[in-house]
Amino acid sequence: MTSKGPQEPFKRITVDEAKRMIDTGKYDVVDVRQPHEWEKGHIKGAKLIPVDALYERIGEVSKEKEVIFYCAAGVRSALACEIAAAMGLTKLYNVEGGMGAWKAKAYPFLTGK
Numbered sequence: 001m002t003s004k005g006p007q008e009p010f011k012r013i014t015v016d017e018a019k020r021m022i023d024t025g026k027y028d029v030v031d032v033r034q035p036h037e038w039e040k041g042h043i044k045g046a047k048l049i050p051v052d053a054l055y056e057r058i059g060e061v062s063k064e065k066e067v068i069f070y071c072a073a074g075v076r077s078a079l080a081c082e083i084a085a086a087m088g089l090t091k092l093y094n095v096e097g098g099m100g101a102w103k104a105k106a107y108p109f110l111t112g113k
Contacts, residue, residue, distance in 0.1 A: 008081075009082065009085035009092065010078070010081035010092035010093060011093050012074075012093075012094050012096050013094070013095055014095075014096055014101075015095060015097055015101040015104075015105055015107065016105070018068055018095045018102070019107050021068060021093070022043065026065065027065055027066050027067065027068050027093075028047075028066070028067045028068070029045055029046040029067075029070070030047055030048075030049050030061060030067060030068070030069050030070075030080065031043065031046045031047065031070055031071070031099075032049060032054065032069055032076050032077050032080040033048075033050065033051075033071050033072055033076065033099070035048065037072060037099075038113075039111065039112055039113060040111060041099060041103065041109040041110070041111050042099070042109060042110055043070070043099075043107075043109055044109070044110050046070070047060065049061070051071070051076045051079055051080050051083070054080055054084070055087070058083075058084065058087045058089075061089060063089065066091035066092070066093065067089060067093065068093045068095060069081055069084070069093065069094055069095070070094075070095035070099060070102070071098045071099070072098045072099050072100055073097060073098045073099075073100055073101075074095060074096045074097055074098045077095060080094075081094050
């Protein structure tokens with residue numbers, strides 16, 4: 001269930017919600033993990049922008065679409081949401097449980113570069 005902390009500039013979503021949203025094709029999906037993590041499995045259609053590079057690469061994140069960030073467990077993606085909000089983006093979502101929860105649900109993912 002979508003939730004939002006009182007001080008958070010983003011909404012927290014479950015992997016089930018993320019899957020439904022991503023399947024519509026209407027969202028910009030950003031993986032903020034490191035390249036070696038990406039190669040072990042990532043969501044189809046996502047772009048890789050490691051959280052430590054997000055500030056410099058914020059221009060690669062859509063300003064027109066709502067944005068879903070994910071990482072391994074949901075911590076780095078929450079930070080990415082904070083960074084994106086500080087850079088003026090709105091309509092941000094953090095996938096709680098990240099790629100670990102995605103794989104646990106046996107949702108499809110790609111491997112390799």
